[in-house]
Amino acid sequence: MNSFEKRTAMRIAGVSIVLASVASPISWFIARERSEDAIVALATEESRHLIEHVNATDLTGPEAAARANLAARSIIGGLFDIAEIYDARGQRLAEAMTKDGVAVESSLPHHGKPDYTVASYDSFGLPGQRWVMRVFVPLRKSETDPDGPISGYFEGVRVVPEWQKGQIFASSLSVALMVCLASLLCGAALYPVVVRLSADNERKTRQVLESQSALIDALQRSERELEEKVSQRTLELQHEQIRTKELLHNILPVTIAEELSASGSARPARHESVTILFTDFSGFTQTVSAMPADRMVGELNEIFAAFDDITDECGVEKIKTIGDAYMAVAGLPEACSDHAQRCVRAALRMLEYLESRNRTSAFKWSLRLGVHSGPVVAGVVGKRKYAYDIWGDTVNIASRMESAGEAGKINVSAYTYDLIRNDYECEYRGKLDAKGKGEIDMYFIRNAKGPRPA
Structure with a gap:
């Protein structure tokens, strides 16, 4: 292996390592985000079904609070540890919590009255290595009409259990490792291709350089000659402009000549x-x-x-x-x-x-x-x-x-x-x-x- 091949191998290895070190965390983060999105989507869909089942999408009338309480109690214990239901004005009608929900409720960040129009979620950590996902879902009487009026709001908090955290971590880690391995394998596969292409390119480059050397010399000579001609013509033009200006000043007053030169006319x-x-x-x-x-x-x-x-x-x-x-x-x-x-x-x-x-x-x-x-x-x-x-x-x-x-x-x-x-x-x-x-x-x-x- 000659010095060029050694340098090439080291550079490809370095690039592969850098690519793996950059791509692996990114892929791990993306895999984790997708896992969170899947959990939130499932939890949100199930909650909507339970809310619709007890007719809690209609939060008007004297029975609105009762329906909201029934829906909140039905939701907790499954995918959510805290369930809160608000009417269309943002007033909380019902709240239900599991034991885990009670443990984290005081640590959750508070917010004002809900006024959002699309579903979203937050994912964050709490003291004690607790991982929490919080969903925000606007309720409509007809879920088939995404532009319909909002009848209320559902907010749910899920304390992610240890087994699910481990599952998400393992899934994300496997994706990151596969991306890292793929980056390293790509570097190994590219090495012989790069060496061969570099050898061909070196040979062709020498041929091109040799064939263009004379052309470059000729162009440089032409450029020097052209610069000399341009300088000479520019000097002649400047002298001619001076003579023209002097002649114009001999014919016209200076201020009139300058006005005529600037605008093409004199008032x-x-x-x-x-x-x-x-x-x-x-x-x-x-x-x-x-x-x-x-x-x-x-x-x-x-x-x-x-x-x-x-x-x-x-x-x-x-x-x-x-x-x-x-x-x-x-x-x-x-x-x-x-x-x-x-x-x-x-x-x-x-x-x-x-x-x-x-x-x-x-x-x-x-x-x-x-x-x-x-x-x-x-x-x-x-x-x-x-x-x-x-x-x-x-x-x-x-x-x-x-x-x-x-x-x-x-x-x-x-x-x-x-x-x-x-x-x-x-x-x-x-x-x-x-x-x-x-x-x-x-x-x-x-x-x-x-x-x-x-």
Whole structure:
């Protein structure tokens, strides 16, 4: 016997012993329960026959107590040592006991009025090595109708005699021993089968392992290659997502871009107080008439890129460029109380930038700037090539401020002037005609009062 067979024999023997030690008490307990069930069933059936014989199932009327007493005395001495009969309300009508019943009656657990609907029993031990079975039986006038009304209750106590205890013990023990022996015999019978199957399984396992070893190596190589490809694709996707997000933020305000990314749409919103800045190059057509197209685009790109930096630094949101016009707004999508000051600050810096650039550039540019404050509606339009735009009469008036202005100056409306007059010195121009809007009070920004805000 090799080491494997020794281990197998020991394990099977151990399992058989454990199985026998577990199954034997269980089988002993089940055999005892079945013996008790048989005794209780017989006693209950006989008691019902005696109760029906004396017509004690009908516990109404003046003779109910007499019939109950007769039934109780008839029951004791056979299968029961104590017999108690109750009426339907749970009042005890009769009680009878044998000598053994009297001996144990004081040790029995007491209970309230009976109210059960199905028969049951208890089995327990009492001091003095006494074994007692107690049955509880609801009485019905017609035992063939299990759902009929209950007419009373019968409770019986049987003190199990020594001979019956020995009989039950011997029967249960024999069943337990047979189960134990069967468990051990099963272990002995299984040993050669397990050894043979294990030998076959070992041989087949070696064959399978040898045939799958190369496959496992190939799968591991494929897995590594796949992981590398997935990591590379994931990294590329992350970079692409970052680029897409940055591109979207260049097109739309950050809060609008995030709302659009999260829900697929951006709700339009009305903003009651914003300030709009328009710029336009004076004499643009004459300036670019002799300029190559690529140079013109380069000039505009350089200037508008600088304007983008200025608006970002001043807290102004660029809306769009239209030809040589530049449009921006302050006070949306997030409201702020200094939207007019932000736009004027950005306009002054644009003029400073253009003046500085003109000193070194071959092409000299002149810029008109217009600013107006008021309510607008803002939102995203289209389902492709998204555009964040603003609408309202405020936009039209801001455009008129630019067209009614002069090169190198910032023209503002009275509404904007009212918001900035404590911060900037302005020159009143009077009521000037604005196309389609009639006469409007206009002002030129001269300079800031006190130190210029950063």
